[in-house]
Amino acid sequence: MKITGAQALMEALVREEVNLMFGYPGGAIMPTYDALYDYQDKIKHVLVRHEQGAAISAIGYSRATGNVGVALATSGPGATNLITGIADALLDSVPIVCITGQVAAPLLGTDAFQESDIVGMTVPVTKWNYQITDASEIPEVVSKAFAVARHGKPGPVLIDITKDAQVQEFEYPALNDWPVFEMHNRYRGELSKANLQRAADLINEATQPLIFVGHGVLLSKAEEELIALSEKANIPVCSTLLGLSAFPSGHDNFKGMLGMHGNYGPNILSNKADVVIAVGMRFDDRVTGKLSTFLNDAKVIHIEIDQAELGKNIDPAVGLLADAKEGLQALLPLVEENKHPEWHQRFTDCYAEEMDKVIKQEILPTEGQIKMAEVIHMLSEKTQGQAIIVSDVGQHQMMAARYYGFERPDSHISSGGLGTMGFSLPAAIGAKFGQPEREVIVIVGDGGIQMNIQELAVAMQENIAVKVVILNNSFLGMVRQWQELFFEKRYSFTEMDNPDFVKVAEAYRIKGEKVEEREKLSAALDAMLATDKPYLLDIHVEKQDNVFPMVPAGAGVDDVRLS
Amino acid sequence: MEQKVYYLKLKSENALRVLQRISTVFSRNRFNIEELHVKETEEKGVSLFSVTIHAEPARIDNLKKQLRRIIEVLEVTITAK
Ligand SMILES: Cc1ncc(C[n+]2csc(CCOP(=O)(O)OP(=O)(O)O)c2C)c(N)n1
Numbered sequence: 001m002k003i004t005g006a007q008a009l010m011e012a013l014v015r016e017e018v019n020l021m022f023g024y025p026g027g028a029i030m031p032t033y034d035a036l037y038d039y040q041d042k043i044k045h046v047l048v049r050h051e052q053g054a055a056i057s058a059i060g061y062s063r064a065t066g067n068v069g070v071a072l073a074t075s076g077p078g079a080t081n082l083i084t085g086i087a088d089a090l091l092d093s094v095p096i097v098c099i100t101g102q103v104a105a106p107l108l109g110t111d112a113f114q115e116s117d118i119v120g121m122t123v124p125v126t127k128w129n130y131q132i133t134d135a136s137e138i139p140e141v142v143s144k145a146f147a148v149a150r151h152g153k154p155g156p157v158l159i160d161i162t163k164d165a166q167v168q169e170f171e172y173p174a175l176n177d178w179p180v181f182e183m184h185n186r187y188r189g190e191l192s193k194a195n196l197q198r199a200a201d202l203i204n205e206a207t208q209p210l211i212f213v214g215h216g217v218l219l220s221k222a223e224e225e226l227i228a229l230s231e232k233a234n235i236p237v238c239s240t241l242l243g244l245s246a247f248p249s250g251h252d253n254f255k256g257m258l259g260m261h262g263n264y265g266p267n268i269l270s271n272k273a274d275v276v277i278a279v280g281m282r283f284d285d286r287v288t289g290k291l292s293t294f295l296n297d298a299k300v301i302h303i304e305i306d307q308a309e310l311g312k313n314i315d316p317a318v319g320l321l322a323d324a325k326e327g328l329q330a331l332l333p334l335v336e337e338n339k340h341p342e343w344h345q346r347f348t349d350c351y352a353e354e355m356d357k358v359i360k361q362e363i364l365p366t367e368g369q370i371k372m373a374e375v376i377h378m379l380s381e382k383t384q385g386q387a388i389i390v391s392d393v394g395q396h397q398m399m400a401a402r403y404y405g406f407e408r409p410d411s412h413i414s415s416g417g418l419g420t421m422g423f424s425l426p427a428a429i430g431a432k433f434g435q436p437e438r439e440v441i442v443i444v445g446d447g448g449i450q451m452n453i454q455e456l457a458v459a460m461q462e463n464i465a466v467k468v469v470i471l472n473n474s475f476l477g478m479v480r481q482w483q484e485l486f487f488e489k490r491y492s493f494t495e496m497d498n499p500d501f502v503k504v505a506e507a508y509r510i511k512g513e514k515v516e517e518r519e520k521l522s523a524a525l526d527a528m529l530a531t532d533k534p535y536l537l538d539i540h541v542e543k544q545d546n547v548f549p550m551v552p553a554g555a556g557v558d559d560v561r562l563s
Numbered sequence: 564m565e566q567k568v569y570y571l572k573l574k575s576e577n578a579l580r581v582l583q584r585i586s587t588v589f590s591r592n593r594f595n596i597e598e599l600h601v602k603e604t605e606e607k608g609v610s611l612f613s614v615t616i617h618a619e620p621a622r623i624d625n626l627k628k629q630l631r632r633i634i635e636v637l638e639v640t641i642t643a644k
Contacts, residue, residue: 123580124587128634131579148634187631308628 005135006035006166009099012142014042015178018070020061020433022046022054026074028114029101031166046433046462049454051078053426055085056452058096060430063413064388064438066221068149069096069430075103076114079160080121084420086156087125091417092242093215095154097145104164105133119160127155135168144181151183152323153306154219187307191322191330199277199301199318200334206275208343209235210298212258212287215242215416216280216305216324223247223409225328226279233338236347238266240281242416245406249385255347259287260551261398264358265350267551267560272346273298280304280324283313284417293556303327357562358548363403369542370518372396372471375525376403379441379469382525387439388413388431390466392424392448395477398547400443410435422451428466429458439467439529446472446498456508459534467528468512468536470501473543481546505536512536564619568597568644573612576635577603584633585612592626594618609637 003011009032013021023045025033036045048054051073058069073082079100089096103112119131128148130141138161145157173179203209217226223246230237230253237247238258247254256263258270267289270276276298281287288294291313302309302316303324310319320327362373376399379387385407391400391414406412413431415423424444432440449470459466476494483491505512512535515524521539528535551560575581582601589596598615618626623641630639 119580120583123583124591127632129580186637306632308625308632310628312625312628 001172002169003172004031004035004166005132005138005161005168005170006031008135008138008170008172009142009161009166010035010039010043012139013070014039016068016142016146018043018068020044020046021070021072022048022057022430023072024048024051024054024074024078026078026101026114028075028103028163029072029078031163032072032099032101032161045072046458048426049457050452051081052084052422053452053455053458055082055096055098056088056420056423056426057430057433058098059085059089059092059094060390060413060427061434062094062096062430063427064410064431065434066219066410067434068146069094071096071098073098074101074114075118076116079118080116083122083125084418086122086158088415088418088420088423089156090125090127092415093154093219094156095149096156097149098156098158100158100160101166102131102160102162105162106164108162118158122158125156126158129158129160131160131162132165133162135165136170138165139173140179140181143179147181147183152185188321191320191327195318195320196330196334199320199331202275202299202301202317203233203235203277204336204338207340208273209233209275209277209340210270210273211235211237212276212278212281213237213239213243213246214279214281215240217243217246218410220280220323220325221409222280222323222325222328225325225332227251229277229328229332229335232332233335234340234344235277236344238262238270240284240287240416241401241414243281244401244412245409248407249405250407256351257401260289260553261402261547261549263351263402264354264549264560264562265347267549267557268350269346270295270557271297275299275301277301278303278314278316279328282309288313288557289551289559290554290556293558354549354562370515370521370539371545372399372541373403375469375471375521375539375541376400376443378522378525380404382529383439383441387411387441388435390414390424390428390431390440390442392442392444393419393421393478394445394448395473395481395545395547396443396445396471399471421448424448425452425455425466425468429455429464432464432466440465442466442468444468444470445477446470446474446496446501447476449501453504456505456510456534460508460510464534465532466534468534469528470536470538472498472501472538472540473545474498475543477545478547480544484544484546486552501536501538510534510536512538514538514540516540564621566617566619569616569618569623570642570644571612571614571616572640573614573630573636574604574638575610575612575633576637577608577610578635581610581633581635584635585630588626588629588633589614589616592622592629594626
């Protein structure tokens with residue numbers, strides 16, 4: 001039987017168990033949209049309002065479910081609009097497949113209408129990409145694209161399909177001949193017994209061991225193994241920004257977040273640890289601060305799936321090339337039960353100091369404007385740490401990370417590596433499609449919401465009940481904070497006159513409320529949580545607040561400032 | 564730090580864009596390519612890239628690992644002059 005390239009693409013996607021994609025049509029992808037018309041019962045397509053929204057919704061969906069997210073766009077501007085999302089997925093290891101239309105093969109290289117070399121442009125930001133000019137390539141290339149996206153350290157893949165390949169007919173492979181691409185990892189050997197034993201010996205002999213949790217724990221679904229290791233040897237746990245929600249915040253062994261705006265104890269005590277077990281994380285500069293003064297007294301056991309990350313920033317005493325789950329499973333039986341009460345006490349003391357000097361005033365203020373942290377804290381209590389929090393980029397992001405008490409895995413979705421403003425709303429829409437039963441809450445600044453605000457139309461049209469909380473300080477707050485602290489309060493272009501966001505929401509037929517007084521905050525949050533429709537809260541907060549603790553850029557983690 | 568001369572041999576699939584993928588790894592790390600030669604090997608579909616660069620020894624290991632991330636690259640060997 002003969003089918004067209006576009007039909008083969010649909011078949012291939014169904015075979016990859018794709019039942020949802022985010023996209024936006026245009027000339028060069030029209031044959032594919034035409035084929036999609038007949039596949040609507042198998043693949044739901046969500047019409048975004050900007051292709052950046054498609055890529056980021058695919059990311060949000062993937063991060064909430066673990067499945068591969070799919071985005072579809074036309075050639076030229078449609079394709080280039082995807083790039084920010086693709087770059088985001090690369091830095092945060094999110095498996096997405098982006099499919100773009102391309103001008104017909106005979107026109108390639110001629111500066112044809114809406115021709116852009118999207119494959120060339122995305123080489124540095126994809127794990128792999130490929131241009132299809134012949135329909136018969138589609139089955140195998142799609143299979144390879146999904147395999148590459150999922151395999152090892154996950155990441156984005158782009159497939160560019162010329163318009164003529166979409167309409168070209170070819171002999172359809174029979175069911176059992178459908179090519180299935182299999183990845184093999186050239187660099188992964190067995191986890192050697194000797195290495196595992198060395199790691200276990202280090203842990204068993206440590207007096208001040210510490211676990212660093214990264215995104216890899218969530219990606220490999222190693223949450224239980226992590227808890228088991230931490231409990232068995234009584235090891236304190238600190239998380240990177242992207243590792244949040246992998247380990248329950250309420251657990252006694254959880255000590256908070258690492259990094260620039262992390263907690264005081266995790267920063268200051270990292271350099272006191274004698275053994276650090278780093279699981280599925282990559283020692284990003286936002287975590288390590290000044291590298292030359294980081295973990296100088298610790299032996300590091302690094303469990304990491306990507307060979308290129310082992311030894312990149314920190315030389316491990318033992319590197320275990322494995323995904324977090326495999327690595328932890330192999331290590332667990334060799335680790336002995338232990339207790340480290342004095343070590344834990346030091347974290348408790350640090351927390352008490354942070355509570356006294358920072359947290360108390362942030363979450364329970366009694367006068368002045370509403371504070372970001374107080375909103376997050378209240379939201380955390382009202383939702384009992386069970387919601388999915390999708391934050392944007394800036395002060396509110398750090399406040400959400402610091403003050404929401406995550407109790408369930410895959411509950412903190414934020415753009416960590418790229419720091420993409422405009423991420424939260426489309427990512428939340430993707431997450432809500434993936435986890436319709438869960439409460440999905442956007443925490444966003446008045447700057448970031450305006451970077452993809454058009455996606456409110458998607459929430460409206462699909463009646464997808466994302467809850468949007470704008471923490472509105474009339475500033476590009478995080479940049480303003482740096483100007484205050486490091487640029488002599490020269491507030492260069494960071495103050496904003498904003499529209500009435502509630503009216504904007506109303507125009508999208510989304511209900512909302514503006515909150516300016518502390519007394520009205522609790523009821524407003526209740527009203528938002530009570531609805532099963534999209535909803536927007538415009539909460540006016542203290543305009544010139546700062547996020548502390550802070551490790552200034554370039555400083556060591558020991559230099560973490562509480563004010 | 565003192566730079567040394569390094570010779571790289573990369574085996575890869577003989578495919579479009581592989582040169583770009585490889586050169587992107589060099590250029591984003593700010594390594595200039597001093598010499599470059601590409602040819603299909605006796606094994607059909609497999610190309611051999613020979614590249615000469617000047618680099619600080621401490622950066623070679625990371626470079627090698629980043630090159631190994633490229634899906635089409637099958638093998639990387641690096642020798643110092
Ligand atoms: C696309 C993009 N442009 C610029 C930046 C730089 N940046 C980081 S935080 C920030 C301010 C964000 O302001 P807002 O969204 O109001 O959040 P706030 O910090 O006030 O909570 C800016 C401009 C960025 N991260 N992403």
